[in-house]
Amino acid sequence: MSEERFMDKIIEVCLRRGFVNPTAEIYGGAGGFYDYGPLGTLMRQKIIDLWRQSFVLDEDNIFEVAGSVLLPEAVFKASGHLDSFEDPLVQCEQCNSMFKADTIIKDATSQIAEGLSLDELDKIISKNNISCPNCKGTLSKTREFNLMFKTEIGPTGGINGYLRPETAQNIFINFKRLVNFMRNKLPFGIAQMGSSFRNEISPRNFLIRGREFEQMEIEMFYDHDKENEHPRFHEVADIEINVVTREMQEKGWDEPLKVTTEAAVEEKLIPNQYLAYYLAMETEMLQAMGVPEDSFWFRHMQDNEAPHYSAGNFDLEADLSIGHMEIIGNALRTDYDLQKHAKATNSNFEIAMPDGKKVVPHVCEPSLGVGRIFYTVLEKCFREDNRGWTWFQFPPVVAPLEVAVFPLMKKDGLAELAQEIHQELKDAGYLSFYDESGKIGKRYARADEIGIPYCVTVDYDSLKEYSVTIRDRDTMKQIKLPLEDLEIALGELMDGEADFDEFKEFEQIEK
Numbered sequence: 001m002s003e004e005r006f007m008d009k010i011i012e013v014c015l016r017r018g019f020v021n022p023t024a025e026i027y028g029g030a031g032g033f034y035d036y037g038p039l040g041t042l043m044r045q046k047i048i049d050l051w052r053q054s055f056v057l058d059e060d061n062i063f064e065v066a067g068s069v070l071l072p073e074a075v076f077k078a079s080g081h082l083d084s085f086e087d088p089l090v091q092c093e094q095c096n097s098m099f100k101a102d103t104i105i106k107d108a109t110s111q112i113a114e115g116l117s118l119d120e121l122d123k124i125i126s127k128n129n130i131s132c133p134n135c136k137g138t139l140s141k142t143r144e145f146n147l148m149f150k151t152e153i154g155p156t157g158g159i160n161g162y163l164r165p166e167t168a169q170n171i172f173i174n175f176k177r178l179v180n181f182m183r184n185k186l187p188f189g190i191a192q193m194g195s196s197f198r199n200e201i202s203p204r205n206f207l208i209r210g211r212e213f214e215q216m217e218i219e220m221f222y223d224h225d226k227e228n229e230h231p232r233f234h235e236v237a238d239i240e241i242n243v244v245t246r247e248m249q250e251k252g253w254d255e256p257l258k259v260t261t262e263a264a265v266e267e268k269l270i271p272n273q274y275l276a277y278y279l280a281m282e283t284e285m286l287q288a289m290g291v292p293e294d295s296f297w298f299r300h301m302q303d304n305e306a307p308h309y310s311a312g313n314f315d316l317e318a319d320l321s322i323g324h325m326e327i328i329g330n331a332l333r334t335d336y337d338l339q340k341h342a343k344a345t346n347s348n349f350e351i352a353m354p355d356g357k358k359v360v361p362h363v364c365e366p367s368l369g370v371g372r373i374f375y376t377v378l379e380k381c382f383r384e385d386n387r388g389w390t391w392f393q394f395p396p397v398v399a400p401l402e403v404a405v406f407p408l409m410k411k412d413g414l415a416e417l418a419q420e421i422h423q424e425l426k427d428a429g430y431l432s433f434y435d436e437s438g439k440i441g442k443r444y445a446r447a448d449e450i451g452i453p454y455c456v457t458v459d460y461d462s463l464k465e466y467s468v469t470i471r472d473r474d475t476m477k478q479i480k481l482p483l484e485d486l487e488i489a490l491g492e493l494m495d496g497e498a499d500f501d502e503f504k505e506f507e508q509i510e511k
């Protein structure tokens, strides 16, 4: 029997505890579509909120928009997606199963074949005698397959439409209105969070490669001549990022290079301050979510790996149980998209600069996948130690629930007091959960399993002396403290301003 994949353990918890399940599961699912359940929805929202706060709301010159997911064909004709947004497909001549050619090669030989020509892929398949993984049948020649979902707009189907394969295009095609809104001044950024769709040949690995997924993107417009004059670069200059250069890839690398963003730009490891700024922001965001800093890096993609619109990509890759996976795409899109749409619509997208110079801005684009970040957090926070149950060590900023309130017993007024406390915590803004069923140890285990950082227990002392017990998920330590201090103590613990040992004046309870 094959060994259970680490990912399968996580999927099992996700299904059982309401994080994520396949769409249309009772009809057998539809490959590559997933629904977030009650806990998954809470956690997904926290991930989006973290991005929105630091990448959009905390910035001076960035606004968020929300565009349509279905766009007319003309948009994708101009953007190049109709001609170039393709993956190489091979089909089994016996059972008709279809595969992404580079994936099947990587699975069979560990060779990275992304970006190779159809001819090159065919040669590798034939040289290595790669056959259908399902039935061992012979594979067809490789052909290009366009990943966009096509539909018809209107009852007579006069216009072809496509579900957007990235959120970015809405921003480029609204550029004229957006630049007016931003008073024709560079630099400025437009952010968008929403669904994108790709008819992946072989969706796999749960949320990592789906056919519908969400992106949090920013198109940051700047004057190319001022690419090293980012207004807030000094704020991130000292932040260390992990980089894998092309040179390192040629020589073979074990460890990424750790370097400050400032040094990375000075030494030209990263092309400009705009890009480096986002690499620092992403580093900080992932670490805050519980992803260890040594488990991800920014790899300078080879030219043949980068998308058709990109003059350079530094994708954030994470070391996951299924291998190195791209979690975030960071592209220097230059003025490619604006020039294409300007040409196709006879528009002028030039902006007059204060010195009279006219520029079509360049674009730096951090594109964060919600599902891939969500899964990375699940995997990096998953713990299987000697507790007898698995648990998630989510930092409170991503934990779907923040506190669980338990009455020791349902009787003698304990349940009523616990419910009152639960309600008060909710009123104070905590994501609180009330649970009175089963033995207390079982309830702790259930709370740990879904990563609730703190449990509050109401017992007979609570009635006598108005105290409660808080249990820390990570250490399983417990302290007793006056009920009136609960809200503040929880706040300090969750913000990292205090840890359990700092509550010295309160009674420590032996486990």
Ligand code: GAP
Pocket: 165, 166, 167, 168, 198, 200, 207, 208, 209, 210, 211, 212, 213, 214, 215, 217, 307, 326, 327, 328, 329, 331, 365, 367, 368, 369, 370, 371, 372, 373
């Ligand atoms: N606008 C740029 C863009 O779309 P990308 O590298 O193709 O660039 C950006 O995608 C991010 O979107 C990826 O790093 C990943 O997080 C997410 N993403 C892309 N395809 C995905 C898929 N099939 N399933 C889940 N997430 C995906």
